[in-house]
Amino acid sequence: MTLPDDFAFDIGEIPFSLRGAWIDLSRVVGLHRASEDVHLVTHTGGMHPIFRIVPVGTHGTDARVHATPATLSWRTADGEAQAVFATTHGIRFRGRGLGLRFDAGDDLTPFTGGYLFEDPVDSSLTLTSYESGRRYRFTVVDGSPLVTGAGALRQGTRSVEFGAGGEWEVLLEEIGTAAPRPDVSAGFDEVADQRRDEFAQYLSALHGADADDGAIKAAYVLWSATVAPAGFVRREAVLMSKHWMDKVWSWDHCFNAIALAEADPRAALDQFLVPFDHQDAVGAIPDSVTHSEVLYNFVKTPIHGWAFAQLRRRSGDAYSEAELTTVYERLSAWTRFWLDYRRRPGHRLPYYQHGNDSGWDNSTAFDAGSVIESPDLAAFLILQLRELRELGRRLDRSTFEWESAETELRTALFEELWTGEGFIARLVATGEPAPASSLLTCLPIVLGELLPRDVADVLERRIAGHLTEWGLATEPVDSPAYEDDGYWRGPIWAPSTALIEDGLRRAGRTVLADEISARFRALCESSGFAENFDARTGAGLRDRAYSWTAAAYLTLRSDAAQRSAEAA
Secondary structure, three states, X not given: OOOOXXXXXXXXXXXXXXXXXOEEEEEEEEOOEEEEEEEEEEOOOOOEEEEEEEEEOOOHHHOEEEEOOOOEEEEOOOOEEEEEEEEOOEEEEEEEEOEEEEEOOHHHOOOOOOEEEEOOOOOOEEEEEOOOOEEEEEEEEEOOEEEEOOOOOOOOOOEEEEOXXXXXXXXXXXXXXXXXXXXXXXXXXXXXXXXXXXXXXXXXXXXXXXOOHHHHHHHHHHHHOEEXXXXXXXXXXXXXXXXXXXXXXXXXXXXXXXXXXXXOHHHHHHHHHOHHHHOOOOOOOOXXXXXXXXXXXXXXXXXXXXXXXXXXXXXOOOOOHHHHHHHHHHHHHHHHHHHHHOOOOOOOOXXXXXXXXXXXXXXXXXXXXXXXXXXXXXXXXXXXXXXXXXXXXXXXXXXXXXXXXXXXXXXXXXXXXXXXXXXXXXXXXXXXEOOOOOHHHHHHHHHHHHOXXXXXXXXXXXXXXXXXXXXXXXXXXXXXXXXXXXXXXXXXXXXXXXXXXXXXXXXXXXXXXHHHHHHHHHHHHHHOEOOEEOOOOOOEEOOOEOHHHHHHHHHHHHHHHHHHHHHO
């Protein structure tokens, strides 16, 4: 498909990047920190702003920034400067009447700063960065740079400027200790056309020819948040964001995989397996993975059986026996972790050690104590055990272990956590009920068709009580514990929406499922793809370019379009 000529996005909201790149151009330079100026930001070794990019010219301070999937432009009365990704690690910049200055001042680093020098081999200008452990090399294509602070070890100002008034062009790359001299024979416009075509192909695979601005923006969030294998990330992966949430958390990744499953089953499987590459000896997968760290202090909730069933269905069972075997073995170990290491002796139900383990970090369900037997956890494991049974059947493996464990968990869930008026969580230490107002306790709706009708009726009513104009509040807005920007104590989130919408639909509660889907899609089209949203106003909160939000939107949109087509 051809991208609309007038499609653009807000660089203050979504970083300008490229599928496979670990660098971007953005106004966001740290946790809840934004700048008026665009910065070159890297996500190797963490999130670090490397250069402040300042327009130079009589009207430089009045520069308007215009971002499209192919190019980023600064425009003033003097002229224009542009940027395009030449490769996943290099950005071409050019100017016609407008200059740019690349500042690497001490205010960008808590250390002694970068070291800027001219390489005697090829005369390129290179900045070393302590924080990222990388070098940033300027290769001049046209024009002459004005350099400040070259060769000084403790120089407060280090900058490379390409002047206003004429034409100039430069390639800026993130490299290691050294790299071959780059090929800059392709013209800037030729490179921009190539980037535009690459994104258009990606978008077309996701949506065909019917994509509007909402779908294009969501697809760009996913595409631009994707990184190539590097560091601890062993396969192509979609980061949660190329703002400060620049990791793969071990349940977030499932929603991105689902969004990719129909268009690119291999990419979806890679996304699904990213955390499993670091599965430990007892079967646990890490809390998160990123370029330079793998964290095991928490885990995440086991939605992976539910997610892989979605991948199989949406990809048309595209996975080979070898791929199914890999998933089966990973899911088996992950499930045994919960059954062997997260059940108190003599108890049938597994427990969370902290809200972070559930993904609902500060949910009110954990207010009375962090170690709880929670109904969502049991429900997710029941679905995971059912997926293991299905995979075992396909691979000619014995399924007795999984059938027995599923029966035990289902019995325990209803005997111990169902009150007749809803599900409760329970403190492991005392057996006392935990607070039950959080939407978290409604998540057993994911069992869908497995739920008795009377249980589904109660859950449907309780879920409807969380529905606002914009979608499902994680804490009812009339709850004393509700907070507009309270993370999991009120705001609307993509994963809870996606899980509940799917469960309601499989339970035959399609009217409420349709309403939840429609309201969430309208919310994203109004407020973008934020990490979460104010349940009363619909305003986007926290990280504003969150890939699982874009992924959930794309999945709900695609499913709604399919239902509409089938009904026609």
